Amino acid sequence: ISSGAADLRQRKKQNCTESEKMAPEQRNKENSKLGRSPKYLLIQRFAKLFFGCLAAVTSGMMYAVYLSTYHERKFWFSSRQELEREITFQGDSAIYYSFYKELLKAPSFERGVYELTHNNKTVSLKTINAVQQMTLYPELIASVLYQASGSEEVIEPVYFYIGIVFGLQGIYVTALFVTSWVMSGTWLAGMLTVAWFIINRTDTTRIDYSIPSRENWALPYFACQVAALTGYLKKNLNCSAEKFCYLLVNASTYTFMMMWEYSHYLLFVQAVSLFLLDSFALAQTEKVHEVYKIYLFSLFLGYLLQFENSALLVSPLLSLSAALMLSKCLQMNMKKGTFISRLLKIMYIYLVLTVAVTLNFLLKMFVPHKENGHLLKFIEVKLGLNTTKNFTMNWLLCQESLQAPSQDFFLRLTQSSLLPFYILVLIICLFSVTQVIFRRICGEPLKEAVKLEDGRIGERPEIVYHVIHTILLGCLAMCLEGMKYLWTPYVCMLAAFGVCSPELWMTLFKWLRLKAVHPILLALILSMAVPTIIGFSLWKEFFPRIMTELTELQEFYDPDTVELMTWIKRQAPVAAVFAGSPQLMAVIKLCTGWMVSSLPLYNDDDLLKRNENIYQIYSKRSAEDIYKILTSYKANFLVIEDSICNEVGPVRGCRVKDLLDIANGHVFCEESDNYAYSKYGRFCHEIKMNYSPYVNYFTRVYWNRSYFVYRINTVISFQS
Known part of the structure; x- marks a missing residue:
C-alpha cells in the first residue's frame, strides 16, 4: 500500500510538470494560428481577471451595505436605546448575543472562556459548557477581534457584531459569484447569480429573521469551500492554482465545521455527491480522495x-470517508480498462456502502453519545414510520421550517424566472451526464480537454458535481x-452558469443538429444575449421594489416587552430565577442577565424536558x-404570555395549548382514542382570576397588556 501511495504521488508530480510544460506550448500554437502575440493574450487575461475580481468584490460589498441599510430602516437601530436594540434579537439569537456580551464584560478573555465552559449562571440547577453545547466559536472570534482591534472607542459592540455577520454575507455572495464565474468562464454569470440571490432573498437566507x-x-465558509472545490475538480489545472484551491478547501472545510453543529450533515451530502462522481469515473480519483482526507482531518481536529464532541465520531461523514479510504487501499493495484475492473467498480460501490453502514453502526454501539438523538425520532415521525403524542416532537413537526415547502415558494422562484431556467439547465446537464456515463460503461475514455465544438458539458467533473449536489439538496x-x-x-x-455557458448551448445544439446557423456562433451569441435580456428584465421589474425597501421606513416597537425588562x-x-416560554427566557437573559429555568435549545435532552415541563403553565393542570x-427548578418568578395563552393559530392542533392537551390526553385526538377530560381549567386563564388555590401558590406582582408576572410563594397560605 505504501509503495502504491508513493507511485501515486510520483504520478501526480509528473502530471503537474507535464501539464505545466504542455500548457504554454498549446497556447503558443493557438496564438500563432489566430495571429495574436503572447503579450496581447496576457494583457487580455489580466484585464478579464482584474475586472472579474473587481465585480465579485463589489457585489459582495454592495450586498453587505444593502443588508446594513435594510436592517437600519427596519428597526431604526441607530435611534434606539440599548435595551430596545437587544429586544430585536429573538429566541436562540438572543442567547448567542448574550454570551458575546458576557465575553466582553469579563476581566480577561481567558476568564470569559472559562466562565462559558463552566457556566452555572444561565440555567438554574445546571452547569453547562456553553461553548460546546451552543457552538459559540463565532462569539469567541468576534469578542477577540473587537478587543484586539481597539474598537471599544470607535464602535458599539452590537454594531461590530452585526457588522461581522453582514460582512460574511458579502463573502457568501462573492463566493457564489466566483463559483459561477469559474464554471462558465464569464463573470456575467456571477452578476446574474448575485441578482437572482438578492431578488429571492426571502428564500436564500434567514438573515432578516435571526442575524446571530x-x-x-457558517454558510459563507461553505460557499468558499464549494468555490474552491469547483476549481480543484477542474481538468488541466496548473499546479499553483490546484494547490491554492486545495489549501482553501482545507481551511474553509475546517472553519465551516467549527461554526455550525450541523455542518457535518451538509458535508455528508457533499461527500455523497463526490462519491457518485468518483463511482461513475467522471473525476480524477486522486482528487476526490484528497477531499475525503480533508474531511477526516477536519473531523479529527474538530473532535479535539x-x-x-462525540457527535462527530458517530457522524455519517466519518463513516463514509473512512469506508472510501479503506476501499481505495484495497483497490490501489487493480488494473484498469478490463471487464473485471468494471465489475469490481460495481462491487466497489457495494463495498463502500456496506463498510460505511457497518462502521457507523459499530461507532454508535461503542461511542457514548446523546447528541441529536431527537433528530432520528423526528425523522421517523416525519416519514410516517412512527406516531407520537410527545409535545416536543409534535411542536417541531408544526414548525414552518420543518414543513414541506408551500406553493408560494415555487411561485416566487418562477416569477423571478429562476426556476424555469434552473430546470432547463438541469435537464440539459443531466442528459449530457447520462450520455457520458453510458459511454464510460461501453469503455470509451473521457477526453483530456473538452472543446466548445464537442458539446459535451457532462464530461466536466465540476459541472457533474454541482448537478448531483443540487439534486440532493433539492430532495x-x-x-x-x-x-x-x-x-x-x-x-x-x-x-446563471447554464444560461451564460456557451458549452451548455453547444451541447443542446449538438442534439438538435442545427445546420442553418453555425452552432458555435449561435452558442456564443446566446450565452451573451440571454443573460443580458434576463438582467434587463430583472432590473426593470425588481430594482424599484428593492429601492422601495431601502427608502421605506418601517416601525418595530414592542413597548410591553421593554416595560417588562425594565x-x-x-x-x-439579583438572585431571582424566571420561568416561562423558552423564547421569552432567552430575551430576559440577554436584556437583564437574570438566571432562567429554560432556553430555546433543541440539542440537549434535559433542556427539551425542561421546556416541555415549564410549558405546562399553558395546560389544564392544577395549581399544585x-x-x-x-x-423543582428553583424558579422565583413566573411570566405568562397572553399571546400564547390566547393564541389563535392558523392551524388548529399546532398551538402550544393544543399540543399540551394532546400530550396530556385532555383532548380527543384519533378515532382509536377516547375522550379524556381534565377537572381543571387552563392554568394561564385560571391564575388571572385571583382565587384559591391559585393565590395560595402565586402572587401577581406585575402585569401589562402582554405579560403577567407572578411571584412563586415560598410560604403557602391556604386562607381563602
Whole structure:
C-alpha cells in the first residue's frame, strides 16, 4: 500500500510538470494560428481577471451595505436605546448575543472562556459548557477581534457584531459569484447569480429573521469551500492554482465545521455527491480522495477542539470517508480498462456502502453519545414510520421550517424566472451526464480537454458535481422548507452558469443538429444575449421594489416587552430565577442577565424536558402540579404570555395549548382514542382570576397588556 501511495504521488508530480510544460506550448500554437502575440493574450487575461475580481468584490460589498441599510430602516437601530436594540434579537439569537456580551464584560478573555465552559449562571440547577453545547466559536472570534482591534472607542459592540455577520454575507455572495464565474468562464454569470440571490432573498437566507444564527456564520465558509472545490475538480489545472484551491478547501472545510453543529450533515451530502462522481469515473480519483482526507482531518481536529464532541465520531461523514479510504487501499493495484475492473467498480460501490453502514453502526454501539438523538425520532415521525403524542416532537413537526415547502415558494422562484431556467439547465446537464456515463460503461475514455465544438458539458467533473449536489439538496428542500436556504443559493448559481455557458448551448445544439446557423456562433451569441435580456428584465421589474425597501421606513416597537425588562431590572432580586416560554427566557437573559429555568435549545435532552415541563403553565393542570414543577427548578418568578395563552393559530392542533392537551390526553385526538377530560381549567386563564388555590401558590406582582408576572410563594397560605 505504501509503495502504491508513493507511485501515486510520483504520478501526480509528473502530471503537474507535464501539464505545466504542455500548457504554454498549446497556447503558443493557438496564438500563432489566430495571429495574436503572447503579450496581447496576457494583457487580455489580466484585464478579464482584474475586472472579474473587481465585480465579485463589489457585489459582495454592495450586498453587505444593502443588508446594513435594510436592517437600519427596519428597526431604526441607530435611534434606539440599548435595551430596545437587544429586544430585536429573538429566541436562540438572543442567547448567542448574550454570551458575546458576557465575553466582553469579563476581566480577561481567558476568564470569559472559562466562565462559558463552566457556566452555572444561565440555567438554574445546571452547569453547562456553553461553548460546546451552543457552538459559540463565532462569539469567541468576534469578542477577540473587537478587543484586539481597539474598537471599544470607535464602535458599539452590537454594531461590530452585526457588522461581522453582514460582512460574511458579502463573502457568501462573492463566493457564489466566483463559483459561477469559474464554471462558465464569464463573470456575467456571477452578476446574474448575485441578482437572482438578492431578488429571492426571502428564500436564500434567514438573515432578516435571526442575524446571530449559526447558519449565517457558517454558510459563507461553505460557499468558499464549494468555490474552491469547483476549481480543484477542474481538468488541466496548473499546479499553483490546484494547490491554492486545495489549501482553501482545507481551511474553509475546517472553519465551516467549527461554526455550525450541523455542518457535518451538509458535508455528508457533499461527500455523497463526490462519491457518485468518483463511482461513475467522471473525476480524477486522486482528487476526490484528497477531499475525503480533508474531511477526516477536519473531523479529527474538530473532535479535539470541540471538547471531544462525540457527535462527530458517530457522524455519517466519518463513516463514509473512512469506508472510501479503506476501499481505495484495497483497490490501489487493480488494473484498469478490463471487464473485471468494471465489475469490481460495481462491487466497489457495494463495498463502500456496506463498510460505511457497518462502521457507523459499530461507532454508535461503542461511542457514548446523546447528541441529536431527537433528530432520528423526528425523522421517523416525519416519514410516517412512527406516531407520537410527545409535545416536543409534535411542536417541531408544526414548525414552518420543518414543513414541506408551500406553493408560494415555487411561485416566487418562477416569477423571478429562476426556476424555469434552473430546470432547463438541469435537464440539459443531466442528459449530457447520462450520455457520458453510458459511454464510460461501453469503455470509451473521457477526453483530456473538452472543446466548445464537442458539446459535451457532462464530461466536466465540476459541472457533474454541482448537478448531483443540487439534486440532493433539492430532495431535502422538497421535504423540509428550512432546507431551501441551503438549496436556493446554488440554484441561482447553477442557473446563471447554464444560461451564460456557451458549452451548455453547444451541447443542446449538438442534439438538435442545427445546420442553418453555425452552432458555435449561435452558442456564443446566446450565452451573451440571454443573460443580458434576463438582467434587463430583472432590473426593470425588481430594482424599484428593492429601492422601495431601502427608502421605506418601517416601525418595530414592542413597548410591553421593554416595560417588562425594565421592571425586572429595577424590581426583581439579583438572585431571582424566571420561568416561562423558552423564547421569552432567552430575551430576559440577554436584556437583564437574570438566571432562567429554560432556553430555546433543541440539542440537549434535559433542556427539551425542561421546556416541555415549564410549558405546562399553558395546560389544564392544577395549581399544585404547576407549583411543584416550577419549584423543582428553583424558579422565583413566573411570566405568562397572553399571546400564547390566547393564541389563535392558523392551524388548529399546532398551538402550544393544543399540543399540551394532546400530550396530556385532555383532548380527543384519533378515532382509536377516547375522550379524556381534565377537572381543571387552563392554568394561564385560571391564575388571572385571583382565587384559591391559585393565590395560595402565586402572587401577581406585575402585569401589562402582554405579560403577567407572578411571584412563586415560598410560604403557602391556604386562607381563602
